[in-house]
Amino acid sequence: MNVGSTTATLESAWGDYRRRRNSLVAAIVSWTALIPLVVLSPDTSIIGQYWWVIALPIFVWVGVASLRITLWRCPRCHDLYFTRGIWFGNLFISRCYHCALPKWSTSASEPRGA
Numbered sequence: 148m149n150v151g152s153t154t155a156t157l158e159s160a161w162g163d164y165r166r167r168r169n170s171l172v173a174a175i176v177s178w179t180a181l182i183p184l185v186v187l188s189p190d191t192s193i194i195g196q197y198w199w200v201i202a203l204p205i206f207v208w209v210g211v212a213s214l215r216i217t218l219w220r221c222p223r224c225h226d227l228y229f230t231r232g233i234w235f236g237n238l239f240i241s242r243c244y245h246c247a248l249p250k251w252s253t254s255a256s257e258p259r260g261a
């Protein structure tokens with residue numbers, strides 16, 4: 148466990164986490180918005196015929212964003228923050244599974260919001 152992490156290093160790591168989280172949220176929102184667009188579009192329209200041209204990159208985006216946030220490492224212990232082992236994980240957990248570092252905390256301050 149690397150306890151000597153500086154505040155700037157931790158803040159940089161949380162910034163990286165924030166970007167990954169926002170990318171995943173944007174991908175899920177895009178995917179969710181695409182479904183009614185495809186369902187409500189007539190089959191003769193361009194979206195009705197070629198919906199998969201839009202859906203495929205968004206689907207890949209959701210997969211990549213999910214993988215990136217799952218593989219995000221804890222800034223203190225450098226282990227995977229949201230997963231324990233291969234089969235157990237939770238993206239909504241508020242503490243590192245391995246060192247219990249609270250989300251958004253820095254070495255010099257208490258946990259704070261996003």
Ligand SMILES: [Zn+2]
Pocket residue numbers: 221222223224225226228243244245246247248
């Ligand atoms: Zn940790």
